[in-house]
Amino acid sequence: MIEFFRKLFAPTNSSQTAKERLRLVLMTDHLSLAPDMIEQMKRDFIDVIAKYVEVDRDKIEINFEQQDKALAMLANVPILAVNRNGGGGDGGKKREEPATVEAAAATGSTGSTATPALPRRRRRKKSAPPAVAPSNASPAPAG
Amino acid sequence: MSGRRIVVTSGKGGVGKTTTTANLGATLAKRGHRVILIDADIGLRNLDLVLGLEKRIVFDVVEVAEGRCQLRQALIKDKRFGDLLSILPAAQTRDKDAITEEQFANIVKQAAEIADYVFIDCPAGIEAGFRNAIAGADEAIVVTTPEVSAIRDADRVIGKVAEKNIPIRLIVNRLRPEMVRTGDMLSVEDVCEILSAELIGVVPDDEEVIDTTNRGEPIALDEANKLRVVYEKIARRLEGELVPFTNFDNQGFFGRLLGVLKAG
Ligand SMILES: Nc1ncnc2c1ncn2[C@@H]1O[C@H](COP(=O)(O)OP(=O)(O)OP(=O)(O)O)[C@@H](O)[C@H]1O
Numbered sequence: 162m163i164e165f166f167r168k169l170f171a172p173t174n175s176s177q178t179a180k181e182r183l184r185l186v187l188m189t190d191h192l193s194l195a196p197d198m199i200e201q202m203k204r205d206f207i208d209v210i211a212k213y214v215e216v217d218r219d220k221i222e223i224n225f226e227q228q229d230k231a232l233a234m235l236a237n238v239p240i241l242a243v244n245r246n247g248g249g250g251d252g253g254k255k256r257e258e259p260a261t262v263e264a265a266a267a268t269g270s271t272g273s274t275a276t277p278a279l280p281r282r283r284r285r286k287k288s289a290p291p292a293v294a295p296s297n298a299s300p301a302p303a304g
Numbered sequence: 305m306s307g308r309r310i311v312v313t314s315g316k317g318g319v320g321k322t323t324t325t326a327n328l329g330a331t332l333a334k335r336g337h338r339v340i341l342i343d344a345d346i347g348l349r350n351l352d353l354v355l356g357l358e359k360r361i362v363f364d365v366v367e368v369a370e371g372r373c374q375l376r377q378a379l380i381k382d383k384r385f386g387d388l389l390s391i392l393p394a395a396q397t398r399d400k401d402a403i404t405e406e407q408f409a410n411i412v413k414q415a416a417e418i419a420d421y422v423f424i425d426c427p428a429g430i431e432a433g434f435r436n437a438i439a440g441a442d443e444a445i446v447v448t449t450p451e452v453s454a455i456r457d458a459d460r461v462i463g464k465v466a467e468k469n470i471p472i473r474l475i476v477n478r479l480r481p482e483m484v485r486t487g488d489m490l491s492v493e494d495v496c497e498i499l500s501a502e503l504i505g506v507v508p509d510d511e512e513v514i515d516t517t518n519r520g521e522p523i524a525l526d527e528a529n530k531l532r533v534v535y536e537k538i539a540r541r542l543e544g545e546l547v548p549f550t551n552f553d554n555q556g557f558f559g560r561l562l563g564v565l566k567a568g
């Protein structure tokens with residue numbers, strides 16, 4: 162039903178595509194313009210993981226990737242040891258074959274995982290997620 | 305009391321900085337303000353031409369910077385506006401680095417002492433010319449068109465200007481309402497949302513702009529021109545008046561209905 166209406170009234174809608182693409186490319190731009198913030202975020206992220214399992218800090222890889230409709234943070238974190246009692250940080254001494262935790266956090270409406278703190282070099286009135294159009298949207302300004 | 309110093313910038317070239325500077329400046333002069341327009345596009349002088357003042361140039365901004373003449377000597381007064389409007393031309397045969405940020409800021413400051421509004425027509429890009437142009441400004445107008453590349457560049461420029469902690473307002477230029485209605489062009493609302501910027505004006509895409517530019521006649525002088533009111537509205541908003549935005553660009557009722565349906 163909704164699809165029907167959408168097709169009927171907005172046959173091409175390249176503006177919607179433009180909006181989506183811009184949202185993603187601007188996030189990527191902002192990330193690349195805030196290298197210090199990214200480094201800090203990576204350090205914080207690793208510290209959190211290291212609270213629970215022993216990780217191989219030198220082999221951790223964290224990257225950002227533009228996926229279909231979201232920008233994703235992909236982390237590859239080799240785990241050296243798991244503390245039998247749980248928690249306790251890097252202290253777990255029981256060596257095992259390195260396992261790997263893959264963490265992925267994506268922005269946008271698709272991911273159920275946590276949204277990473279994206280760099281906002283300035284105040285934003287609205288947060289980014291696209292599909293959630295505010296139902297109380299103010300009338301379009303023009304003049 | 306010192307006048308306002310407003311840089312008109314965009315990142316991407318050809319989106320309408322010079323057209324905006326010329327017509328907004330002319331409109332404010334018509335409304336009785338003293339206006340000075342500074343062409344910061346050194347090497348690519350254009351503002352004089354758009355305003356039809358190209359034959360009267362004697363000195364340019366670089367010569368003022370180098371102390372070869374006084375600012376007052378280099379200003380070209382526009383008689384059509386009872387001398388309320390004047391321009392400081394760019395140098396045509398020099399490079400962007402013929403002038404420093406300090407020199408530029410100093411000229412802007414001097415101009416603000418004898419004008420209510422000083423507009424700086426910024427060159428495209430984010431290099432030396434851009435840095436000069438924003439150096440002396442205490443407000444910024446970012447011009448963009450509703451196209452992906454212009455918006456991306458506007459975002460970059462907004463980031464750069466924001467570092468200076470000066471207010472930034474947006475003009476969406478060359479809007480084509482009928483394309484917005486069919487969903488083939490980003491709406492003004494979309495552009496503002498993407499850029500998280502405050503809107504100060506919307507200028508439709510109109511052949512009249514090219515026509516008036518061809519003649520070197522600012523739109524403000526043409527009573528019959530339908531775009532005159534567009535620039536007047538922007539001028540009034542700059543003056544501080546709360547002028548409502550006409551809703552001539554939106555997807556209309558069905559567009560909004562769709563938005564609601566999508567939101568669930
Ligand atoms: N609203 C409009 N409707 C139609 N044409 C327009 C409009 N605004 C600008 N133009 C045209 O677009 C062209 C570029 O405009 P303009 O020179 O003002 O851009 P600019 O941003 O100053 O360019 P540059 O980056 O080269 O300095 C000109 O031919 C101008 O007439």
Ligand SMILES: [Mg+2]
Nearest residue numbers: 321322345350
């Ligand atoms: Mg120009």
